[in-house]
Amino acid sequence: MKNATSKQNxxxxxxxxxxxxxxxxxxxxxxxxxxxxxCCNHQLTTDSKGNxxxxxxxxxxxxxxxxRIYRNRMMRLKNKSFTSSNYPLRNIA
Structure with missing residues (x-):
């Protein structure tokens, strides 16, 4: 166990x-x-200001x-685009 700690250090x-x-x-x-x-598995993320x-x-x-919110929104938008493409365009003359 000591070797793992010294390697990490x-x-x-x-x-x-x-x-x-x-x-x-x-x-x-x-x-x-x-x-x-x-190397050291230090983790960072992006905050609300982009830092x-x-x-x-x-x-x-x-x-x-x-x-979770982003994934649900993308699924909803994807389903909306599939639903709207099922209707044929009407000719307006």
Whole structure:
């Protein structure tokens, strides 16, 4: 167990020295994403102003609810477009 902790501390030191290597790990909406450092697993998310902020339990809950609302809206819009395309256009002369 001590080796795992020392390895994690070494990776954290590398990130502190050279900087994090963030990658997008989750797309909550089209403009809200979760980023994770590939070395130390530090996580960031986009806040309401578009700035990166640390992913706390509060932001995890907000992102989960936001993703649910966004997914429901996209499904509703998708169903609406399918429904409106079923009606043929009438000729107006």
């Amino acid at each position: 070494a990776l954290k030191f590398v990130c502190d020295l050279l900087g994090h290597k963030y990658k997008v790990t989750q797309k909550v909406t089209s403009h809200v994403k979760v980023y994770t450092c590939s 990166l902020t640390e992913l706390t339990p509060k932001f995890q809950e907000i992102n989960k609810d936001l993703e």
